[in-house]
Amino acid sequence: MSPKTVGIIAHTGKPGAAELVGQLRTEFGQAGVTAHLESATAALVGDTSNLTIAELGAEAELLIVLGGDGTILNVVGGLKDKITPVFGINIGSLGFLTCLNSSAYRQAVESIVSGKFAFSDRAxxxxxxxxxxxxxxxxxxxxxxxxxxxxxxxxxxxxxxxxxxxxxxxxxxxxxxxxxxxxxxxxxxxxxxxxxxxxxxxxxxxxxxxxxxxxxxxxxxxxxxxxxxxxxxxxxxxxxxxxxxxxxxxxxxxxxxxxxKVLPLAMLPELSFFSVLRQKLKWSGSNV
The missing domain is CATH 2.60.200.30 (Probable inorganic polyphosphate/atp-NAD kinase; domain 2)
Structure with a gap:
């Protein structure tokens, strides 16, 4: 999947969220991908949008969610009838459901534009x-x-x-x-x-x-x-x-x-579920 239209939804209370939204819009624009913003996200960067989460989900091929797992849960709750695929970028504390940390936003854009990611259909x-x-x-x-x-x-x-x-x-x-x-x-x-x-x-x-x-x-x-x-x-x-x-x-x-319905949740090919578990739960194994 190489979407031509994406939607961006940010946790507006997270430090660095406004800067990240601006960076993503610039990167997607240079790649020829149209990026729409949800209303609260637009206000965060001094822009205007009347789109609710559900309306943005209906317009976009892929939703870029900036925050932690709770932000993704909130987005799923707001989508209502149409469940749009989600690509999570972590600016939260844990991020089981996100693909990458905010510092790797250029890698996120490259993966999305080139279609180098897969979906895990979540029940x-x-x-x-x-x-x-x-x-x-x-x-x-x-x-x-x-x-x-x-x-x-x-x-x-x-x-x-x-x-x-x-x-x-x-x-x-x-x-x-x-x-x-x-x-x-x-x-x-x-x-x-x-x-x-x-x-x-x-x-x-x-x-x-x-x-x-x-x-x-x-x-x-x-x-x-x-x-x-x-x-x-x-x-x-x-x-x-x-x-x-x-x-x-x-x-x-x-x-x-x-x-x-299922949620198509974006995953990077090099990150399996078990590798995420090891990283997030700090499973380092035994030296004995």
Whole structure:
């Protein structure tokens, strides 16, 4: 893929973001590639644009996202119906999902213009909240859906089913349902396994479970996962990809399945998933 039109979306709060946007526009212009800016990104560099993330995604063949993993998650949430391929440039702290650091922006432009990159199709979760038989919330997640307690430091009970069969009632701080992409995020910090991007599974990971035998459960990505709160007295919240939490009314059911959409995420040929793991998690091996 050698796109002729790209969109640039930056985390406007990151130091150096404005300079990087300007550098990329110059490089793409010299290469004959049209670069459009999302509205907040344009304002960052003193330009004007009325394009939302979704509108920019509809116009561009490829979205260049400047920031960290959270910035990419925010962009995916803003794309809505049309999922546009993403090329991430890291100006964040970790950057599992990004291709290169900001200092290598010329290499990024060269790779994009010459088409010397590949796409890893990342599974997305289709998340629905049903109340009295009606869908009241419907959204997509690249990383995870988290059902958790609120401000009160009290365990919550979550009845969980997989393909209509009872799994268990978790008595915990919450539950993380993650894609392979999200397995290196909240689920990992809660003790879950790392899943390869194309493993074709999801993971259900309890957060601080009271029953020590409650551990992560890996299910096929064709599964339907349903979660309901068991206790009306304790507030329960749904958070999707780290976005603002939503209070779930008692009696609501959170239904999670694989979306029919995927995110084409750009990867450089020389960087495999396992090489990224070694770098980001600082796995240096043993000298023994």
């Amino acid at each position: 997305l979760l289709a998340v629905e909240v049903k109340q009295n038989g009606s869908v009241v919330i419907e959204t997509l997640a690249l990383n995870d859906a988290v059902i958790s307690r609120g401000k009160i430091s009290r365990l919550i009970r979550l009845r969980t089913r997989v393909n209509s069969e009872s799994l268990t009632e978790f008595n915990a701080d919450g539950l993380v349902i993650a894609t392979p992409t999200g397995s290196t995020a909240y689920s990992l910090s809660a003790g879950g396994p790392i899943l390869a991007p194309q493993s074709g599974v999801f993971v259900i990971t309890p957060i601080c479970p009271h029953v020590l035998t409650n551990r992560s459960v890996i299910v096929e990505d064709s599964s339907l996962i349903e979660v309901e709160a068991s206790n009306a007295e304790t507030p329960v919240y749904l958070t999707v990809d780290g976005r603002d939490p939503v209070l779930l009314e008692f009696g609501s059911t959170v239904s999670i399945r694989s979306s029919d």
